[in-house]
Amino acid sequence: MKIFREVDVAEIEDMAAGGAVLGTGGGGDPYIGKLMAQQAIRKFGKVKLVRTEDLPDDALVVPVCMMGAPTVMTEKLPQGDELVNAFVALEKLLGRKIDAVLCGEAGGVNSMTPFVVAAATGLPLVDGDGMGRAFPELQMETFALAGVSATPMVLCDDKGNTVTFETVSNRWTERLARAATVEMGGSALLAFYSMSGAKAKECVVRGTLTLCESIGRTLREAKANHGEPVKALASLLQAHNMFEGRIVDIERRTVGGFARGKVILNGTDDWKGHEMSIDFQNEFLLAMRDGEVVVTTPDLISLVDAETGLAVTTDSLRYGQRLVCLAYPCNPMWRTPLGIEVAGPRYFKYDVDYQPLAAAE
Amino acid sequence: MKIFREVDVAEIEDMAAGGAVLGTGGGGDPYIGKLMAQQAIRKFGKVKLVRTEDLPDDALVVPVCMMGAPTVMTEKLPQGDELVNAFVALEKLLGRKIDAVLCGEAGGVNSMTPFVVAAATGLPLVDGDGMGRAFPELQMETFALAGVSATPMVLCDDKGNTVTFETVSNRWTERLARAATVEMGGSALLAFYSMSGAKAKECVVRGTLTLCESIGRTLREAKANHGEPVKALASLLQAHNMFEGRIVDIERRTVGGFARGKVILNGTDDWKGHEMSIDFQNEFLLAMRDGEVVVTTPDLISLVDAETGLAVTTDSLRYGQRLVCLAYPCNPMWRTPLGIEVAGPRYFKYDVDYQPLAAAE
Numbered sequence: 001m002k003i004f005r006e007v008d009v010a011e012i013e014d015m016a017a018g019g020a021v022l023g024t025g026g027g028g029d030p031y032i033g034k035l036m037a038q039q040a041i042r043k044f045g046k047v048k049l050v051r052t053e054d055l056p057d058d059a060l061v062v063p064v065c066m067m068g069a070p071t072v073m074t075e076k077l078p079q080g081d082e083l084v085n086a087f088v089a090l091e092k093l094l095g096r097k098i099d100a101v102l103c104g105e106a107g108g109v110n111s112m113t114p115f116v117v118a119a120a121t122g123l124p125l126v127d128g129d130g131m132g133r134a135f136p137e138l139q140m141e142t143f144a145l146a147g148v149s150a151t152p153m154v155l156c157d158d159k160g161n162t163v164t165f166e167t168v169s170n171r172w173t174e175r176l177a178r179a180a181t182v183e184m185g186g187s188a189l190l191a192f193y194s195m196s197g198a199k200a201k202e203c204v205v206r207g208t209l210t211l212c213e214s215i216g217r218t219l220r221e222a223k224a225n226h227g228e229p230v231k232a233l234a235s236l237l238q239a240h241n242m243f244e245g246r247i248v249d250i251e252r253r254t255v256g257g258f259a260r261g262k263v264i265l266n267g268t269d270d271w272k273g274h275e276m277s278i279d280f281q282n283e284f285l286l287a288m289r290d291g292e293v294v295v296t297t298p299d300l301i302s303l304v305d306a307e308t309g310l311a312v313t314t315d316s317l318r319y320g321q322r323l324v325c326l327a328y329p330c331n332p333m334w335r336t337p338l339g340i341e342v343a344g345p346r347y348f349k350y351d352v353d354y355q356p357l358a359a360a361e
Numbered sequence: 362m363k364i365f366r367e368v369d370v371a372e373i374e375d376m377a378a379g380g381a382v383l384g385t386g387g388g389g390d391p392y393i394g395k396l397m398a399q400q401a402i403r404k405f406g407k408v409k410l411v412r413t414e415d416l417p418d419d420a421l422v423v424p425v426c427m428m429g430a431p432t433v434m435t436e437k438l439p440q441g442d443e444l445v446n447a448f449v450a451l452e453k454l455l456g457r458k459i460d461a462v463l464c465g466e467a468g469g470v471n472s473m474t475p476f477v478v479a480a481a482t483g484l485p486l487v488d489g490d491g492m493g494r495a496f497p498e499l500q501m502e503t504f505a506l507a508g509v510s511a512t513p514m515v516l517c518d519d520k521g522n523t524v525t526f527e528t529v530s531n532r533w534t535e536r537l538a539r540a541a542t543v544e545m546g547g548s549a550l551l552a553f554y555s556m557s558g559a560k561a562k563e564c565v566v567r568g569t570l571t572l573c574e575s576i577g578r579t580l581r582e583a584k585a586n587h588g589e590p591v592k593a594l595a596s597l598l599q600a601h602n603m604f605e606g607r608i609v610d611i612e613r614r615t616v617g618g619f620a621r622g623k624v625i626l627n628g629t630d631d632w633k634g635h636e637m638s639i640d641f642q643n644e645f646l647l648a649m650r651d652g653e654v655v656v657t658t659p660d661l662i663s664l665v666d667a668e669t670g671l672a673v674t675t676d677s678l679r680y681g682q683r684l685v686c687l688a689y690p691c692n693p694m695w696r697t698p699l700g701i702e703v704a705g706p707r708y709f710k711y712d713v714d715y716q717p718l719a720a721a722e
Contacts, residue, residue, distance in 0.1 A: 162528070167522045
């Protein structure tokens with residue numbers, strides 16, 4: 001398989017920071033993700049990256065990720081072994097050697113989990129993912145939109161328990177795996193959506209890991225050069241600056257294995273006198289400015305620190321933080337009727353139609 | 362394998378009625394159990410019974426049963442296919458032909474579920490079970506007391522979903538399988554505790570199915586001969602008549618996948634002026650007479666109709682029913698320190714010590 005580059009400990013920092021931005025509030029704390037991946041690379045060596053287009057058609061590709069409420073992930077640091085256990089158990093179940101690891105979702109932790117498996121197994125890691133962002137439920141994968149089944153799926157916890165699913169639909173996989181995850185203490189590791197290289201070329205969101213790295217590097221360099229990190233980030237992502245303000249209220253609870261809630265910002269600077277409220281279920285799903293819906297899932301809503309441009313995850317929202325709300329278009333696969341049905345605002349019970357956001361200039 | 366008898370449609374009636382008595386309120390509605398088993402025997406032919414002592418030491422024996430709240434089982438009639446699916450999936454996972462089917466628990470439905478699998482597969486069914494009664498949780502098996510692991514375990518629902526468990530303890534199997542069962546709608550079918558014939562000889566409660574049949578026949582014949590069914594039943598089981606009365610209050614709710622509650626009887630005849638209250642979690646667990654604990658799990662508490670002696674399950678308790686409370690000793694395996702730890706009153710959070718009940722003369 002054609003490897004286009006290798007990733008070492010140093011590059012991981014940028015990638016995790018970038019993953020957190022695309023995580024749109026979910027996908028886990030980048031600090032934890034970074035530690036997990038760096039530890040694995042130190043132990044097992046560099047991770048080889050392969051481009052989606054360079055996958056052999058008959059290669060067996062398996063995505064991995066962590067499931068659960070980010071609030072729990074932060075308190076219950078994954079060891080990494082569980083991930084490799086899930087991967088190896090799925091390989092055994094499939095009865096065939098897996099050829100490459102794939103990222104299930106972009107996020108602070110979940111852009112990093114595949115690095116742990118790739119390092120431990122020595123397998124190449126595909127530069128891409130199944131969302132181009134983070135989403136709260138596991139049927140919300142571009143893989144699913146392309147007809148790939150989430151099962152056989154293996155879920156492992158930190159205690160050594162393994163649960164294998166073979167379901168009639170990806171929605172059922174989500175329901176049963178969510179119940180198991182809650183029972184396992186709120187977070188679990190999984191391997192799922194096994195597919196061929198040919199199928200991967202149809203449905204992988206390409207270049208996600210290198211985009212994560214570009215995001216992290218952009219922020220780091222802007223800071224180092226005393227530049228404007230948020231502006232540089234917005235320009236890289238072709239993102240709209242939707243709002244700037246301070247958090248005046250946060251409502252947050254962990255229910256049914258999700259971190260759900262709402263955050264309210266009072267405008268500062270150009271946005272003085274205005275208010276923004278953003279609903280989340282692990283990820284930011286819907287933003288309202290002065291009572292009017294301005295952007296919804298599946299388009300991306302990232303809250304970043306007004307100073308540093310670093311992403312703020314839903315579990316690290318704190319009263320008084322000064323944040324900028326950036327919004328930018330999702331991958332076109334999410335804008336199909338099926339994509340909108342699976343991850344649009346109505347799926348989350350919001351009574352609004354999805355209005356595609358144009359890319360900023 | 363030495364078959365000592367065959368069971369046809371006609372004999373099923375007595376066995377299901379007897380299973381419901383040993384079910385101590387749980388284990389499902391015998392009417393449903395009977396229909397499932399009779400339908401399977403009509404379709405596939407008679408079921409061959411083998412005695413535990415006649416199992417070859419190297420035989421592979423697999424128990425099956427239904428999991429869930431009896432209240433749900435009654436509303437959601439199992440098709441039987443799910444059971445066979447779980448059994449076949451476990452056989453595939455074990456990579457070896459299963460030689461005999463075993464009963465996981467005695468109960469109105471669960472003494473019958475193994476007949477469905479035995480009929481459909483043509484395999485012999487062991488005359489025994491893993492409780493000698495019914496219990497609410499799946500680590501409460503004499504198999505577990507003898508060190509057999511519940512996993513690998515396969516759980517199937519009526520929709521076609523299959524979940525496989527490989528856990529670090531039987532308590533964890535219970536937790537994870539209960540969560541999946543709740544998500545699946547409150548009931549599911551499973552195959553678990555696979556063991557050798559040699560191990561089965563150590564830990565199977567022997568003769569349960571023929572005991573169920575004797576119970577059913579005793580009740581049927583006493584009724585036909587205008588005799589006293591309850592007296593005949595008590596004599597057969599060496600059971601104490603603890604109370605006779607009418608239901609004056611029932612408290613019942615389905616929580617966490619269990620039917621939990623309490624039933625209160627006001628005494629009639631010899632027990633006039635007295636009161637009995639019985640707590641249940643699927644099964645009757647603790648009986649108090651005039652405020653004093655008189656019998657607890659793991660000993661058996663059966664509520665039977667004062668006229669017919671037929672068992673009343675926790676989900677069919679109705680205001681005004683005239684019932685007799687019978688109590689009789691559990692299998693000695695439950696009276697070991699481990700047995701009491703696993704299924705004694707303190708496990709269910711009752712602040713009383715287990716006092717072994719003597720057999721009635």
